[in-house]
Amino acid sequence: MRKVGIMGGTFDPIHLGHLSAAEEARARYGLERVIFIPNGQPPHKKSYPVTPAEHRYNMVRLAIASHPHFEISRVEMDRPGPSYAVDTLHALREELGGGVELYFITGADAIAEILTWRAPEELVKSCDFIAVTRPGYDLRRLREVTDALPGARVHLLDAIGVDISSTEIRARVARGESLRYLAPTPVVRYITTHELYVS
Secondary structure (H helix, E strand, O other): OEEEEEEEEOOOOOOHHHHHHHHHHHHHHOOOEEEEEEOOOOOOOOOOOOOOHHHHHHHHHHHHOOOOOEEEOOOOOOOOOOOOHHHHHHHHHHHHOOOEEEEEEEEHHHHOOHHHOOOHHHHHHHOEEEEEEOOOOOOHHHHHHHHOOOOOOEEEEEOOOOOOOHHHHHHHHHOOOOOOOOOOHHHHHHHHHOOOOOO
């Protein structure tokens, strides 16, 4: 059975924490590849104006270009309407065919909100989850949620270097501060060239 990782998210912007978590998940769980899927229209309201999808897609593409086991998909961007994980997993299963186990890689804080996602009971039947934890993360909320979804397969991943957030990166750009060692160099150049996140 082939194992394929799925890393969905807004990626506004993608940073080294995302990449570190994806690589750690790939190595630890024997994933043949990890497919990065930028949201087209995030279904949950954000506290900030989300950068246009094409910019976010381009930054992910640049960030993963040198990794032989990382790929990018436009499946959510090219589908009209809000981007729901359950629809994405259905589409990927059709695309990848049989004999594939899907591992959905995301933050433990996101999985703790899974009951607010579309069709959570169906979602947990269609894939395993790899919950990436940040230093000091309280796992009680995550356990409460998984207890409410019998059959949910959630694996915890303590990934090195994930204590970086896209929120902080956007704030640093707005303040004119350096992004060195926080995001891949091509992504930093892209942000500068297109004047993203400037206040």
